[in-house]
Amino acid sequence: GDKVKQSPSALSLQEGTNSALRCNFSIAATTVQWFLQNPRGSLMNLFYLVPGTKENGRLKSAFDSKESYSTLHIRDAQLEDSGTYFCAAEAGQGGRALIFGTGTTVSVSP
Amino acid sequence: DPKIIQKPKYLVAVTGSEKILICEQYLGHNAMYWYRQSAKKPLEFMFSYSYQKLMDNQTASSRFQPQSSKKNHLDLQITALKPDDSATYFCASSQDRGKTEVFFGKGTRLTVV
Numbered sequence: 001g002d003k004v005k006q007s008p009s010a011l012s013l014q015e016g017t018n019s020a021l022r023c024n025f026s027i028a029a030t031t032v033q034w035f036l037q038n039p040r041g042s043l044m045n046l047f048y049l050v051p052g053t054k055e056n057g058r059l060k061s062a063f064d065s066k067e068s069y070s071t072l073h074i075r076d077a078q079l080e081d082s083g084t085y086f087c088a089a090e091a092g093q094g095g096r097a098l099i100f101g102t103g104t105t106v107s108v109s110p
Numbered sequence: 111d112p113k114i115i116q117k118p119k120y121l122v123a124v125t126g127s128e129k130i131l132i133c134e135q136y137l138g139h140n141a142m143y144w145y146r147q148s149a150k151k152p153l154e155f156m157f158s159y160s161y162q163k164l165m166d167n168q169t170a171s172s173r174f175q176p177q178s179s180k181k182n183h184l185d186l187q188i189t190a191l192k193p194d195d196s197a198t199y200f201c202a203s204s205q206d207r208g209k210t211e212v213f214f215g216k217g218t219r220l221t222v223v
Contacts, residue, residue, distance in 0.1 A: 030209065031209055033211065033212060035214075041147075041198060041216070041217055041219070042214075042216050042217070043153075043200070043214040045211065045213060045214075048211040050209075086152065086153070088153075088212075090208065090209065097143070097155035097158060097166060097168065098145075098153075098155065098212055099155070100152035100153045100154070101152060102151075102152055103151075103152060
């Protein structure tokens with residue numbers, strides 16, 4: 001089954017609204033990264049998290065390793081926030097590959 | 111300025127042929143990786159290298175062979191290409207293998223006809 005489940009799979013937002021994306025892990029995730037993949041396919045790093053919370057502008061992310069989930073909050077959505085958001089977890093001892101979630105496709109409209 | 115350079119950006123290959131995907135990173139990282147993404151699905155891990163040594167291989171097929179001629183290079187040779195190999199191949203790197211942030215190149219989109 002899916003080791004990293006993302007929800008929702010798709011999200012339509014109006015400019016200026018807020019929303020939250022979530023990843024649930026069935027593996028013992030030790031670190032989490034969030035990426036935004038733009039329509040051209042490039043991956044942009046958003047956050048790198050050991051358990052805890054980080055904020056960058058209108059984005060905020062949290063990772064709770066004990067409860068096995070991570071969240072990404074988008075505040076005041078803008079058109080340029082559109083794309084596919086992936087979370088990716090590293091599990092176990094160091095050196096394990098990133099396991100990617102299924103992605104959330106976000107579409108922001110005026 | 112892209113710090114992880116992948117060449118070429120796009121590649122069309124004939125079934126049965128062989129291609130090499132190039133990757134160089136200028137971040138001073140010790141670990142490099144290859145991932146594969148098919149049709150906007152999640153990226154799937156293929157290989158990891160640390161200090162030019164293969165550390166993890168999750169690719170079932172021996173048709174995929176990474177090659178590291180320098181610490182900041184990790185090319186991917188694919189032989190006997192099949193249409194199912196069509197995907198975007200991403201190179202990535204991190205300071206060390208494990209528990210450090212991973213950065214990705216822009217990918218090489220391979221189409222096998």
